[in-house]
Amino acid sequence: SAPPLKFRPLVLPPKLTNGDFNEFILDVIELVGAENVEIITSKDQIQDGTYMNPKHSHDPHHILEQDFFLASAIVAPRNVGDVQFIVRLANKISFPLWPISIGRNSGYGGAAPRVSGSIVVDMGKNLNKVLEVNVEGAYCLVEPGVTFHALYDYLVANNLQDKLWLDVPDLGGGSVLGNATERGVGYTPYGDHWMMHCGMEVVLPNGELLRTGMGALPDPKRPETMGMKPEDQPWNKAAHLFPYGFGPYVDGIFSQSNMGIVTKLGMWLMPNPGGYQSYLITLPKDDDLKQAVDIIRPLRLNMALQNVPTIRHILLDAAVLGNKASYSSKTEPLSDEDLNKIAEKLNLGRWNFYGALYGPERIRNALWETIKEAFSVMPGVEFYFPEDTPKNSVLRVRDKTMQGIPTYDELKWIDWLPNGAHLFFSPIAKVAGEDAMMQYRLTQRRCQEAGLDFIGTFTVGMREMHHIVCIVFNKKDLTQKKKVQWLIRTLIEDCAANGWGEYRTHLAVMDQIMGTYNWNNGSFLKFNEILKNAVDPNGIIAPGKSGVWPKSYSQIAWKL
Numbered sequence: 310s311a312p313p314l315k316f317r318p319l320v321l322p323p324k325l326t327n328g329d330f331n332e333f334i335l336d337v338i339e340l341v342g343a344e345n346v347e348i349i350t351s352k353d354q355i356q357d358g359t360y361m362n363p364k365h366s367h368d369p370h371h372i373l374e375q376d377f378f379l380a381s382a383i384v385a386p387r388n389v390g391d392v393q394f395i396v397r398l399a400n401k402i403s404f405p406l407w408p409i410s411i412g413r414n415s416g417y418g419g420a421a422p423r424v425s426g427s428i429v430v431d432m433g434k435n436l437n438k439v440l441e442v443n444v445e446g447a448y449c450l451v452e453p454g455v456t457f458h459a460l461y462d463y464l465v466a467n468n469l470q471d472k473l474w475l476d477v478p479d480l481g482g483g484s485v486l487g488n489a490t491e492r493g494v495g496y497t498p499y500g501d502h503w504m505m506h507c508g509m510e511v512v513l514p515n516g517e518l519l520r521t522g523m524g525a526l527p528d529p530k531r532p533e534t535m536g537m538k539p540e541d542q543p544w545n546k547a548a549h550l551f552p553y554g555f556g557p558y559v560d561g562i563f564s565q566s567n568m569g570i571v572t573k574l575g576m577w578l579m580p581n582p583g584g585y586q587s588y589l590i591t592l593p594k595d596d597d598l599k600q601a602v603d604i605i606r607p608l609r610l611n612m613a614l615q616n617v618p619t620i621r622h623i624l625l626d627a628a629v630l631g632n633k634a635s636y637s638s639k640t641e642p643l644s645d646e647d648l649n650k651i652a653e654k655l656n657l658g659r660w661n662f663y664g665a666l667y668g669p670e671r672i673r674n675a676l677w678e679t680i681k682e683a684f685s686v687m688p689g690v691e692f693y694f695p696e697d698t699p700k701n702s703v704l705r706v707r708d709k710t711m712q713g714i715p716t717y718d719e720l721k722w723i724d725w726l727p728n729g730a731h732l733f734f735s736p737i738a739k740v741a742g743e744d745a746m747m748q749y750r751l752t753q754r755r756c757q758e759a760g761l762d763f764i765g766t767f768t769v770g771m772r773e774m775h776h777i778v779c780i781v782f783n784k785k786d787l788t789q790k791k792k793v794q795w796l797i798r799t800l801i802e803d804c805a806a807n808g809w810g811e812y813r814t815h816l817a818v819m820d821q822i823m824g825t826y827n828w829n830n831g832s833f834l835k836f837n838e839i840l841k842n843a844v845d846p847n848g849i850i851a852p853g854k855s856g857v858w859p860k861s862y863s864q865i866a867w868k869l
């Protein structure tokens with residue numbers, strides 16, 4: 310008879326037995342060592358953790374049951390060779406793998422896999438080196454585990470900050486690589502992270518190693534590089550200078566996708582601009598959003614607005630400074646008057662525009678004059694520099710963020726409600742007052758129908774805005790969680806009906822959103838499925854990611 314099974318994970322992937330799992334995981338343990346494998350065998354291991362101490366078994370901001378998306382095990386490869394070995398092993402029995410870098414992915418599903426029972430491949434634990442910072446070329450090359458904070462610390466420790474700045478999102482704990490592949494944003498002039506990436510190294514689903522762009526062209530052989538493993542070989546000199554190389558540009562299929570496991574990423578860094586000034590423009594009225602956005606469009610297009618500025622709703626700033634109970638005893642959504650009172654108390658607008666000026670003083674002054682003049686046509690707007698605001702002001706936090714200094718202050722808005730958790734709803738909007746206003750009104754109304762306050766921000770890209778609606782909920786309140794599910798599903802539907810689509814989303818609604826990107830009989834999804842099945846015939850890498858399912862999974866049965 311067969312020997313007793315050593316491990317019994319709480320959940321197994323579809324069609325696989327406990328025996329398959331044990332065989333697989335024992336091989337993996339032998340490879341990477343027990344210290345790099347955690348098997349989820351007990352409910353006690355399903356702890357939500359904290360932002361600072363995240364767990365990788367599931368999503369801490371669960372909108373469905375806590376264990377709805379659950380890993381069978383978490384495995385941390387020690388090097389690229391381990392990743393290749395694990396991928397090849399997984400192919401033998403079609404074992405699903407879910408790669409993460411840091412695994413925070415806050416508001417979009419955390420580290421959880423879309424298919425329960427998948428093995429979460431923790432790329433960040435051991436592969437966490439800044440491999441290069443090149444001052445002359447103004448770029449870096451990082452492994453998956455390098456956080457924004459770690460890259461910042463590296464620049465500081467190596468006295469490079471006077472030469473190069475990085476771009477950070479609202480929180481410093483995410484990975485540079487994971488955030489770029491998810492097409493996340495930050496707030497300096499280099500805020501579009503995907504735009505600023507240059508050169509990727511990827512383990513393909515068959516275990517082969519690929520370098521994209523100029524990285525596909527070998528660096529000339531030298532005696533000291535002879536015999537090196539491909540992953541250790543020096544990159545082509547232009548690999549992080551010119552993103553496209555020759556032929557089809559394939560980088561895109563490795564973003565928000567399930568086509569490979571990214572092992573290295575080149576990112577452009579911003580030369581220190583030689584001067585910096587952040588500012589806040591407060592807009593007193595709720596419908597000031599409309600005029601402000603129309604003022605912003607030409608300024609952003611012609612780059613008088615140099616960075617990714619944000620137009621933040623009063624409650625986002627208020628929530629950074631205190632929870633709902635500190636402002637009101639209401640449990641229902643706050644009224645217009647309540648918001649006016651909060652704005653007055655905090656000396657902020659109903660909308661607050663945060664931007665920054667980059668360059669020597671003469672340049673900054675010229676730009677500031679232009680920006681001020683443009684906004685001055687609006688009644689009641691006020692202009693602030695950080696020193697004009699209280700010590701704990703949001704402007705003082707944004708002052709750091711917009712110059713690439715990581716912070717954690719924005720974590721506080723998640724505590725707006727007790728047992729606070731959050732979910733992002735992130736539609737794209739034109740930089741046009743009417744569109745912004747319509748999108749705001751619609752999302753605000755639906756939030757209120759769900760019994761929630763509207764908390765949101767518009768981040769202004771070159772020609773569009775990422776409208777980020779921060780759905781904060783009490784994760785111990787099951788009725789409220791049900792309403793949150795209704796809310797996001799309804800928002801997706803409403804927005805699609807208006808021609809608005811999301812740029813990124815939580816695991817639970819990837820299928821629904823992919824379903825809205827359905828122009829011409831869904832040719833986009835069909836093409837992605839063709840690619841997926843060709844590149845990953847056994848469907849091992851992140852099945853279901855972004856609504857793309859391999860052929861071995863029935864779309865209909867798996868769709869959420």
Ligand code: ADP
Pocket residue numbers: 408409410411412413414415419420432453482483484485486487488490491569570571572851854
């Ligand atoms: P963060 O670093 O912001 O915490 P994660 O590490 O959780 O983000 O990554 C977010 C998502 O990006 C993951 O769920 C996964 O889909 C994708 N991803 C992250 N790292 C990789 C990688 N190295 N290879 C392929 N996909 C990745």
